[in-house]
Amino acid sequence: MARRIVSAPARFTLLALISVSVPTLGQVRFPGAGGGGSNNRPARPSFPPGSQNPGVFPGFPGNNRPQQQQSVACTDFTGIPGQCVPAIACTQLFAGAGNAQGTPSVAACVLSDGLNGVCCPPSATPSFPAAGGGGQVFAKPFQDVQIRQTISQNNVRTAGQSGQGTVNQILEIESRLKAQESVIAKGSPASFHQQFFKVSPDALTLARGALVGIEASRNLVREYGLSALEAGYGLQKFNLGGANLANVCPPLPNCQRANQQRYRTIDGSCNNLRNPSWGMTNTAMQRILPPTYNDGVWEPRQFSRVTGQPLPSARAISTAAIHDTDSPDDFLTLLVMQWGQFLDHDMTHAGVFKLDAQQNTGILCCRNNNPINPAPHPACMPIDIPQNDRFYSRFGNRCMEFVRVFEARSGSPEQVLELRNVFNNPSFLNAPGAADGLVRGMTLQPMQTFDNSITEELTNQLFKKNNPFGMDLISLNIHRGRDHGLPTYNDMRELCGIGRANNFNDLSFDMGMHRLQSVYASVEDIDLFIGGVSENPLPDAVLGPTFICILGDQFTRAKRGDRFFYDLGGQPHSFNEVQLNEIRQVSFARILCDNTDVGEMQPLAFIRPSFQSNNKHDCSSPSIPRINLQVWRF
Numbered sequence: 019m020a021r022r023i024v025s026a027p028a029r030f031t032l033l034a035l036i037s038v039s040v041p042t043l044g045q046v047r048f049p050g051a052g053g054g055g056s057n058n059r060p061a062r063p064s065f066p067p068g069s070q071n072p073g074v075f076p077g078f079p080g081n082n083r084p085q086q087q088q089s090v091a092c093t094d095f096t097g098i099p100g101q102c103v104p105a106i107a108c109t110q111l112f113a114g115a116g117n118a119q120g121t122p123s124v125a126a127c128v129l130s131d132g133l134n135g136v137c138c139p140p141s142a143t144p145s146f147p148a149a150g151g152g153g154q155v156f157a158k159p160f161q162d163v164q165i166r167q168t169i170s171q172n173n174v175r176t177a178g179q180s181g182q183g184t185v186n187q188i189l190e191i192e193s194r195l196k197a198q199e200s201v202i203a204k205g206s207p208a209s210f211h212q213q214f215f216k217v218s219p220d221a222l223t224l225a226r227g228a229l230v231g232i233e234a235s236r237n238l239v240r241e242y243g244l245s246a247l248e249a250g251y252g253l254q255k256f257n258l259g260g261a262n263l264a265n266v267c268p269p270l271p272n273c274q275r276a277n278q279q280r281y282r283t284i285d286g287s288c289n290n291l292r293n294p295s296w297g298m299t300n301t302a303m304q305r306i307l308p309p310t311y312n313d314g315v316w317e318p319r320q321f322s323r324v325t326g327q328p329l330p331s332a333r334a335i336s337t338a339a340i341h342d343t344d345s346p347d348d349f350l351t352l353l354v355m356q357w358g359q360f361l362d363h364d365m366t367h368a369g370v371f372k373l374d375a376q377q378n379t380g381i382l383c384c385r386n387n388n389p390i391n392p393a394p395h396p397a398c399m400p401i402d403i404p405q406n407d408r409f410y411s412r413f414g415n416r417c418m419e420f421v422r423v424f425e426a427r428s429g430s431p432e433q434v435l436e437l438r439n440v441f442n443n444p445s446f447l448n449a450p451g452a453a454d455g456l457v458r459g460m461t462l463q464p465m466q467t468f469d470n471s472i473t474e475e476l477t478n479q480l481f482k483k484n485n486p487f488g489m490d491l492i493s494l495n496i497h498r499g500r501d502h503g504l505p506t507y508n509d510m511r512e513l514c515g516i517g518r519a520n521n522f523n524d525l526s527f528d529m530g531m532h533r534l535q536s537v538y539a540s541v542e543d544i545d546l547f548i549g550g551v552s553e554n555p556l557p558d559a560v561l562g563p564t565f566i567c568i569l570g571d572q573f574t575r576a577k578r579g580d581r582f583f584y585d586l587g588g589q590p591h592s593f594n595e596v597q598l599n600e601i602r603q604v605s606f607a608r609i610l611c612d613n614t615d616v617g618e619m620q621p622l623a624f625i626r627p628s629f630q631s632n633n634k635h636d637c638s639s640p641s642i643p644r645i646n647l648q649v650w651r652f
Contacts, residue, residue, distance in 0.1 A: 090102040090127065090128070090129060090130055090135075092125070092127040092137035093125070093137065094125045094137045094138075094139050095125050096139075098139050098140070099140070100137045100138045100139045100140060101137070101138055102127035102128065102129055102130075102135045102136070102137055102138075103129075103135055103136065103138050104129070104135055104136075104603075104621060104640070104641050104642075104643060105135065105136050105621040105622050105631050105632055105641070106603060106604075106605040106607070106621050106622060106642075106643065107138070107603055107643075108136050108138035109138075125137040126631040127631075129640075129641075131640060133635070133639065133640065133641050134631045134633060134641070135631055135641070136631045155306075155571050155574050155575055155578070156306040156513065156571050157306075158304055158305070158306075159305055159306065159307055159308045160251070161247065161251045161308075162251075163247045163248055163250075163251040163252045164252065165242070165244065165248050165252040165253075166248070167242045167243075167244075169238065169242060169256070171256070173238070173241075174234070174238070174256050177234040177235075177237040177238045177241070178230065178231075178234040180233070180234070180237050181229075181230045181231065181232070181233030181234035181235075181236075181237060182230050182233075184230075184233040185226060185227075185229050185230050185233060188226075188229070188395070188396060189226070191394065191395060192373050192395070195373055195381070195382070195394060195395070196373050196374065196379065200382050200394065201373060201379050201380060201381070201382050202379070202380030202381070202382050202419065205483060205484065205485075206419075206485060207419075207480065207481035207482060207483070207485055207487070207488045207489045208380060208419035208481075208489070209380060210481035210483065211419070211480070211481050211489055211494070212370065212372075212378065212380045212421070213378070215368065215369055215370040215423075216369070216378055217369035217370075217372060217424075220300075221300060221369055221424070222369070222371075222372060224300055224424075225369065225371065225424035228424065232315060232316055235249060235253055235315045235316075236313065236315050236316060238253065239313055239314070239315060244314070245314065246311065246312065246313060246314030247314060248314070249313060249314030249315045250308060250309065250311070250314035250315070251308075270294055270295055271283075271285075271287035271288055271294050271295065271298065273287070273288035273291060273294045276288035276291060276294070277291060277590075278590055279590065279591075280590045280591040281582065281591065282582045285298055285299040286298045286299055287299075289579075289580060289581050289582065290579065290581065291581070296579070297579065297580075303366075306513065306568075306571060307505040307509055307510065307513055308505070309502070309503030309504075309505075310503050310504065310505055310506065310509075311503045318399065318500040318501055318503065319500050319503070319506075322539045322540055322542075322543050323506075323540065323542045323543060324539060324540035324542055324543070325539045325540065327539060329500075329543060330537045330538065331401060331402040331403070331404065331493075332401050332492075332493040332494075332496035332497040332500070332545075333401055333402065333403045333404065333407065333410075333418065333490060333493045334404050334537055335492075335493075335496055335534075335537050335538075335545065335548055336477060336490055336492040336493045336496065336548075337404075337407065337408060337409075337477075338533050338534070338536050338537040339470055339530065339533045339534055339537065339548050339552065340470055340471070340472045340477055340492050341470070341471055341472075342471065342472065342473055342474045342477070343471040344466070344471075345466055345467045345469060345471050346464040346465070346466060346467070347464045347465050347466065347467050348464070348626075349625060349626060349628075350464065350465050350560070350624060350625060350626065351460060351461050351462065351463065351464060351465060351623065351624055351625065351626050352459070352460045352461075352463045352464065352465045353460040353461050353465075353606070353623055353624055354465050354560075354624050355465045355466075356460055357606070357624070365576070368423045368424070369423065369424050370397070370421045370422065370423050370424070371395070371397035371421055371422060371423075371424065380419075380421065381394070381395045381397060381398060381421050382394065382419070383395070383398035383399070383400040383417070383419055383420065383421065384400050384417035384418070384419050387413070387414050387415040387416055387417055388416050388417050389402070389416070389417045395421075397421050397422040398420075398421060398422075399420050399421065399422050399497070399501060400417050400418060400419060400420050401417070401418035401419075401420050401490075401493050401494075401497050402416065402417070403415055403416045403417060403418055409474075409478045409487070410478075410487065413486055413487055415487065418489060418490065418493060418494075419489075420494065420497055420498075420501075422501050423498075423501060423502065451615075453614060454614050454615050454616050457610055457614050457616055458616055461607075461610070461616075461619060461620065461623050461627075462626070462627070464626060468551070468555065468560050468561055469530075469551065469552075470530050470533070470548070470551050470552045472491070472492055476490075476491040476492070477490045477491065477492055477493075478490060480494075492547075492548070495547045496545045496547050496548055499545050499546055499547050500545070504545075504546050504547075505546060506542065506543065506544060506545065506546060506549075507544040507545060507546045507548070507549025507550065507564065508541060508542055508544060508549075510546055510549075510564055510567070510568070511563075511564055513567075514563065514564055514567035514568075515567075516563050516564060516567070519541045520541070521541055522534065522535040522541050524541070525541070525552075526553065526554050526562075527552045527553060527554065530552035531552075533552075534548070534549075534552065546564075549564065550562065550564050550565040550568075551565075553565070584598075584601065585598055585601075596649050597649050597650060600645050600646050600649055601645065603643045603645075604643060604644070604645045605621060605622065605623065605642065605643070606623045606624065607619045607620060607621055607622065607623040607642050608642050608643065608644060608645070610623060611637035611642060612637075616637070617636065617637060618634045618635060618636050618637060619634060619635065619637060619642060620632045620633060620634050620635070621635065621641050621642050
């Protein structure tokens with residue numbers, strides 16, 4: 019199965035390491051997960067016989083920290099005894115993420131030094147939500163598909179040679195397009211969009227080589243009339259080494275002494291000693307469901323499963339399902355959104371085809387507000403804009419630029435991983451105090467609720483700059499999902515154990531259901547992204563069940579799949595329990611205090627300072643604990 023290439027290894031900075039040590043915002047409910055996760059987990063902290071852990075990380079004496087708090091007995095809202103601790107030390111507090119009233123789920127109390135704390139109820143162990151019913155992840159999709167026709171290695175070699183010929187023709191086309199300056203114009207919305215998909219020359223060379231495998235697979239599909247399943251799974255059984263395709267895949271790294279390493283390699287190699295290329299730069303993302311390509315190889319999903327009619331364009335879906343309504347969250351700060359974006363951009367990067375990687379020269383797919391026909395490049399996949407579009411029609415625009423992402427190997431591909439006046443323009447941060455003001459704003463201003471309400475600055479004016487109009491982020495997300503061959507919303511519901519929706523009435527989308535019904539012919543056709551953002555959130559959660567399921571799988575992989583994750587025991591780099599608990603009590607508020615001049619901050623920076631135990635404190639306050647580096651002295 020062809021796979022998308024990862025152009026940057028997944029990594030966690032110290033900032034991420036400390037911040038992700040707090041519980042997730044919302045219970046991760048993950049029914050129906052399959053596969054086996056790693057069992058190499060660090061042991062839970064032990065507690066003296068007959069005692070209970072009060073839902074806090076256990077303290078250790080002798081840290082020589084003058085601001086160390088002494089726990090005080092207290093009683094919570096329900097009369098259950100607990101311990102009065104700083105807000106960051108109580109994991110149960112985070113269960114209120116979806117509380118509509120924006121109130122904490124634990125009672126306020128007074129700490130030993132007279133400062134405000136929270137009365138943390140008892141719990142047998144630190145209460146981290148478990149993904150996948152105990153940390154399991156979805157198994158890699160596999161079907162044992164037998165190809166009906168006889169295909170020899172010589173046939174594969176011939177297909178590979180033909181694929182190489184096709185790629186050579188594409189290279190000639192690219193040279194001609196550059197010579198004719200038929201490229202994305204500098205300063206256009208599309209050029210700013212493609213800045214987010216920069217690729218190195220090496221990655222572009224690798225992607226072009228991988229395209230040989232894709233074209234070879236397509237040749238075999240056409241010649242032998244292979245079904246999508248035969249193409250996606252059956253072709254994986256063939257050895258490409260003799261088909262001039264062996265150089266498509268990077269060589270396996272040498273990991274002979276990797277088991278003694280204390281730190282990750284720069285390219286992510288040798289993290290998993292049994293599978294040394296897992297998580298490595300320029301390797302593939304793993305799917306949790308088979309891709310939904312028309313031909314099993316490359317062609318994106320285009321037709322309704324039920325009616326056979328063309329699917330609605332991504333822009334038509336966006337305008338039908340998305341509206342612009344101000345809906346501030348009662349509990350969470352804007353920092354939650356920004357942190358999520360940081361994690362996303364830090365862990366993954368998908369490159370798109372370019373005419374020139376060094377100059378970041380983009381492929382032009384639209385001209386004079388219409389798609390170029392025939393398409394000048396096989397990676398062109400522009401978004402059709404309806405003639406009666408409520409915004410773009412005033413400009414006569416019928417086409418939104420879109421270029422496909424890199425592919426890898428043969429069979430079904432898996433993608434390569436590699437506001438208007440201020441967006442993508444950080445120069446204002448150079449002004450004195452600007453960064454501090456930005457931090458204050460993000461920790462005071464509420465984020466918007468996670469729903470299908472999106473500002474028109476993103477649906478009409480994305481990357482507008484000095485142009486008459488911008489792009490539509492929602493359309494780009496939906497269309498990118500089809501480019502990646504993502505499963506449908508209903509397919510993912512079934513995998514997550516939620517159950518397939520038989521009709522639109524089975525959806526718990528409130529008004530969103532009627533909007534989707536107005537544009538989709540069948541519930542089977544709903545794209546994953548728009549279905550996920552339209553779901554009602556679960557109780558005490560930010561997201562609906564499908565996205566929580568996917569994120570549970572992803573973050574379980576990010577932790578359990580990382581040999582160097584900070585709390586994994588039994589490794590050369592491992593911390594002891596005293597050190598771990600120093601890390602665990604440090605919050606993002608402390609990081610912001612130590613790295614900016616904000617002066618004061620609420621103990622829980624991701625939660626609004628709207629209740630007593632999360633009021634703002636001076637950055638020197640014990641309510642925002644510091645890490646004691648003395649425990650690393652030996």
